[in-house]
Every structure is written in structure tokens, then in C-alpha cells.
Amino acid sequence: MQKKSGGIFKELLENKQIFKDREYLRPSHIPENLPHRDEQVNRLARIWVAPLRGETPSNVFIYGKTGTGKTATVKYLMEELEHVAGDLSREVEVSYLNCEVVDTKYRILATLSNKIRETLVEERDDVSDLPEEVPMTGWPTDEVYDNLLTLLDYRKQVIIVTLDEIDRLVSKGTSDVLYLLSRINSDLDKTKMGVVGISNNLNFVSDLDPRIVSSLGEEEVVFPPYDANQLEDILEERSEKGFADGVIEEGVINLCAAHAARKHGDARKALDLLRNAGEIAEEEEAQKVTTEHVTLASRKIEHDRMEEAIQSLPDQSKLVLLSVLLLQERKARKIGTGDIYEVYSSLCRQHGWDVLTRRRVSGLISELDMMGVINARVVSNGRYGRTKEVELNVDPLQVRSAVQKEIYIQDLDSLPLSKQKKLG
Ligand SMILES: Nc1ncnc2c1ncn2[C@@H]1O[C@H](COP(=O)(O)OP(=O)(O)O)[C@@H](O)[C@H]1O
Ligand SMILES: [Mg+2]
Structure with missing residues (x-):
């Protein structure tokens, strides 16, 4: 044992540092400078200058593939807008919601309501006349909407609401909230709202109700891939x-x-x-x-x-993958779909699961192939027609560790195989 000198820390401190500040490299960091996004930043800024003049901002529809800087750009501009509005003492509010997290009409309306309420609470001493906070379930949706209207009209302001990843709403069948929000100004007296919808999915528009497209997409900003x-x-x-x-x-x-x-x-x-x-x-x-x-x-x-x-594969696919693994570990001759089916069905019986048909299992094999977990090659099998030769495309140890979290893996020898000899 060395005497206490702090040597261990001193040594580490003397090592050359790789990172100056790792935070700047994390996806959550919002950069102030966004190279190659001048056009998008300028377009949005021109739309969002309206609230600084007390005018209603147009609704905006933003789309582009993941990682094209949509969220970063919008968050950066929202911060800038809040900042300038503060300097100019303008009543401008911004609010950001991610629809992957907040994913129902009720929850979106309730979350917005509560956020606006929170800002009002921060601003005043007496909050006794504010409507109560909305619980995350339980109220009729109409009531949550009315509550939102009351809070919005509590004072005169312009508010920009960003709904990120709205394509999630369409797949969940709750996109009508977009319609409601993009038309909310007709239900408001004092306050004006502008809605920004961001989508990662380019085909999303064709899945949307045309009424939503026309009221949300007053302006469209596209983010092309870098x-x-x-x-x-x-x-x-x-x-x-x-x-x-x-x-x-x-x-x-x-x-x-x-x-x-x-x-x-x-x-x-x-x-x-x-x-x-x-x-x-x-x-x-x-x-x-x-x-x-x-x-x-x-x-x-x-x-x-x-x-x-x-890990996220359905159980049946895991069993199919496990069958390939067991066969490969056994160094069987070329692994054919018939061998896989044999091992698979005996695994099923052992776990007391339903055995899928050969046809379905063949479909699962193709899916695993498409995912890149296995390689399946179609080969001619002489007069028996065509079959597939399969091999693992990933480290067997990795498959083992991922699968055995949910499925007990035994030795191939202990499986009650009908064609055991042929597999060897
Ligand atoms: N032009 C840019 N300059 C600097 N960082 C960027 C730029 N565009 C994207 N990023 C960064 O790349 C990551 C993904 O961007 P993000 O805005 O989340 O993409 P999207 O919302 O389109 O999926 C984030 O960490 C973001 O800060
Ligand atoms: Mg994003």
C-alpha cells in the first residue's frame, strides 16, 4: 500500500485530456451556430418575428429525415425569440412538446394547459383565480380544451407551440389534435397562437387529413439531409x-x-x-x-x-434465431431451413409454445435476414428443389447473451429431436 499522497489522482490529472467539455458533443446540446442551416433559420425567423410585432405567426410544418437538425434549429430559435421578447418586454411565450413522449390528444392538451398555468403562477403572487391543474387522466377531453382556452386568454399574449415528432400521432390515430390546435385562434379572444409541427417522416403528409395539412402547413420548411x-x-x-x-x-x-x-x-x-x-x-x-x-x-x-x-424480437423469432445458433455451435453441415424448423419446433414443445407452420417460420427467417442478424442464401437442392442455407451474421456470443435473458438455453443434445442423427 502506498502512503497517502493523492498520487492516484495526480497521475490521472497529468494524463492528457481528450475532452475539453463533453457536453458539446452530446445530442441534447443545442448549438448556437448551425452550419448549413442558414436558409431554414432565416425562414423560421421571418415567420417568428410576427409575435414580436404583436401579430399572429403563421403555422409552420417542418419536415426532414432524422438527424437533419430540425429539433436543434427550432429549439435554438425558440430560445432566441424568448430572449428578444424579454428585452423588448413583449408578451411572447414558447412551448415545446415531443409527441413521442406526450402522445394522446388528452395528454397534449393537458400538458400545454399545465405549462401555461405554470408560467402564470411564476409571474404572480395571487393565483387563487387560476383554474386548477389538469390531472393526466380523468377529465372529459372537452373540459381540458376549455381549460386550455381559459388559461390562454388569461392575458393578451402571443404563444408559439412546437409539437415535435408529430408523425407519432398519425401512427397512433390521434392526429386530430393537430387540427384542433392549428385552428385554435378562432376560439380565442385575446391570445394568438402559432403552431409548429415537426415530422421525421416525409410520407407523413399523405397519411394526414387534408384539412390538417392546409391549416398546419401555412408555411413549409424542408430540412434536406446533409x-x-x-x-x-x-x-x-x-x-x-x-x-x-x-x-x-x-x-x-x-x-x-x-x-x-x-x-x-x-x-x-x-x-x-x-x-x-x-x-x-x-x-x-x-x-x-x-x-x-x-x-x-x-x-x-x-x-x-x-x-x-x-432483444426486441418477438419470442417466436428469438426461438428461430436460437435454433440457428444451436446448429451453428454444433458445427452442423450447412444449415438448411429444414434443420432450423426441426430444432425450432422441438424448442417450442419444450417451452410449451405453439409451433408455427413451416411457412411462417420461413417468413421469420427472411425477416432475420433482412435485419442483418443472419445471412440466408437460396441454393438449389438437387431434385428436391430450392432451399436456404443460413448462417449467423453476428457474434454467436452476442446472440446467446441477448436471447438468454428471456429464454433458457440448453444444449442441442438435450433436445428431443426426431431427426437428431441427421443434424450431427
Ligand atoms: N447544422 C448543425 N450544426 C450543429 N449541430 C447540428 C446541426 N444539425 C444537427 N446538429 C446536431 O445533430 C443532432 C441531431 O439533430 P436534431 O436537431 O436532433 O435532428 P432532427 O430533429 O432533425 O432529428 C443534434 O445533436 C444536433 O445538435
Ligand atoms: Mg428531432
Whole structure:
């Protein structure tokens, strides 16, 4: 045992730091500078200057794929707007809701109501005349809406409400709340509201009621995917603040950008890759972040993604995957769909589950193939026609650890197989 000298900490402190401030590299950080989004920022700013003049802002419909900077841009502008409104003493409020989290008409109206109530409570000493807080269930929806109207009209103001990820509402069949909110001004006396709807799904418009499209989409702002060069600029910008000076080796940013450009120009993926590469370098106590760290990070991210995908498979698909695993571990000759079905059905019997038909199992095999967990190759099987040859496309240990959380895995030998000998 060393004498107490704090040596262990001193040593760590002397190590070269990889990160200057990791926060700048996290997806939740809202950058003040958004390279290659000038056009979108300017369009929105021109729409949102209206409330500063006491006018009603147009409703806006924003769309673009994930990672194209929609949320970051809107949040940045909302902060700016609040700031300027404060300076100019204008009654302008902004409110942000994510429909992936708040996903029913009731909850959206209730959350909005309570947020507006909260702002009013903060502003005044006497709140006895304010309507009560809305519980998250229990009231008739009409009453929640009336409550929202009362709170909105409590004083004269202009409010901008952003509803992010509204495509979630359509898949849940609750998009009529968009209609209600985009038309709310006709029910208001003093206050004016502008609604912003953000969608990650481009085909979403065709699924929407045309009435919603016309009232929400008074203005439309499109966020196209970034190309590799643009992603490089974004990463440069963020890494200058996030990483210590000079720790990023030549080629690292370029590689991260190239990776993400192949993934639909998703800036979130580019940032994740860069931050993960930095974390790996840090763990290794390396002096610099290198392209090898990027490659390792990319593998780690892919590994985690696969693990999540396998874990969220339906039980029947897990059994099919488990069958492939057991056969492969057994180093059976080429694994055919017949072998898989044999092992699969005996696993089912053992777990007391229904055995699906060969046809359904064949469908599950194709799905696993499409996910990239297995490779299935169609081969001719002589006079018996065509069959599939299957192999795992991921580390068997990974499949084992992901599957065995829910399914007890035994040895292939202990399975009551009817064709056991043939499989060996
Ligand atoms: N132009 C940009 N400059 C800097 N960071 C950006 C830019 N565009 C996107 N980002 C960052 O990329 C990540 C994903 O952006 P986000 O706004 O969440 O995308 P979306 O909402 O379109 O899915 C966030 O961390 C965001 O800060
Ligand atoms: Mg978003």
C-alpha cells in the first residue's frame, strides 16, 4: 500500500485530456451556430418575428429525415425569440412538446394547459383565480380544451407551440389534435397562437387529413439531409468546443462524416460516432483520437444496435434465431431451413409454445435476414428443389447473451429431436 499522497489522482490529472467539455458533443446540446442551416433559420425567423410585432405567426410544418437538425434549429430559435421578447418586454411565450413522449390528444392538451398555468403562477403572487391543474387522466377531453382556452386568454399574449415528432400521432390515430390546435385562434379572444409541427417522416403528409395539412402547413420548411462535406463542417464546429486542442488526428472527422453520410446524412449519427471514438481513446488513455478509434466506435455502435434489435424480437423469432445458433455451435453441415424448423419446433414443445407452420417460420427467417442478424442464401437442392442455407451474421456470443435473458438455453443434445442423427 502506498502512503497517502493523492498520487492516484495526480497521475490521472497529468494524463492528457481528450475532452475539453463533453457536453458539446452530446445530442441534447443545442448549438448556437448551425452550419448549413442558414436558409431554414432565416425562414423560421421571418415567420417568428410576427409575435414580436404583436401579430399572429403563421403555422409552420417542418419536415426532414432524422438527424437533419430540425429539433436543434427550432429549439435554438425558440430560445432566441424568448430572449428578444424579454428585452423588448413583449408578451411572447414558447412551448415545446415531443409527441413521442406526450402522445394522446388528452395528454397534449393537458400538458400545454399545465405549462401555461405554470408560467402564470411564476409571474404572480395571487393565483387563487387560476383554474386548477389538469390531472393526466380523468377529465372529459372537452373540459381540458376549455381549460386550455381559459388559461390562454388569461392575458393578451402571443404563444408559439412546437409539437415535435408529430408523425407519432398519425401512427397512433390521434392526429386530430393537430387540427384542433392549428385552428385554435378562432376560439380565442385575446391570445394568438402559432403552431409548429415537426415530422421525421416525409410520407407523413399523405397519411394526414387534408384539412390538417392546409391549416398546419401555412408555411413549409424542408430540412434536406446533409452531405459528407456539410457533416464535416458540423463536426468541426462541435469538436472545437468539445475536444481538447489538437487531440483529433487528421482524417478522423472526415471518416466520421463519411460514415454518417452513408446513413442518410444523419448528424446525430456523425456526432455519436465522434463522441464514442473520443471515449474509446480516453479509456485507452491515448494521447489522440485516431481513425482506428473511429473504426472501433463504429463497431461498438453497430454491436449495441444489434443487441437492442435482437432483444426486441418477438419470442417466436428469438426461438428461430436460437435454433440457428444451436446448429451453428454444433458445427452442423450447412444449415438448411429444414434443420432450423426441426430444432425450432422441438424448442417450442419444450417451452410449451405453439409451433408455427413451416411457412411462417420461413417468413421469420427472411425477416432475420433482412435485419442483418443472419445471412440466408437460396441454393438449389438437387431434385428436391430450392432451399436456404443460413448462417449467423453476428457474434454467436452476442446472440446467446441477448436471447438468454428471456429464454433458457440448453444444449442441442438435450433436445428431443426426431431427426437428431441427421443434424450431427
Ligand atoms: N447544422 C448543425 N450544426 C450543429 N449541430 C447540428 C446541426 N444539425 C444537427 N446538429 C446536431 O445533430 C443532432 C441531431 O439533430 P436534431 O436537431 O436532433 O435532428 P432532427 O430533429 O432533425 O432529428 C443534434 O445533436 C444536433 O445538435
Ligand atoms: Mg428531432
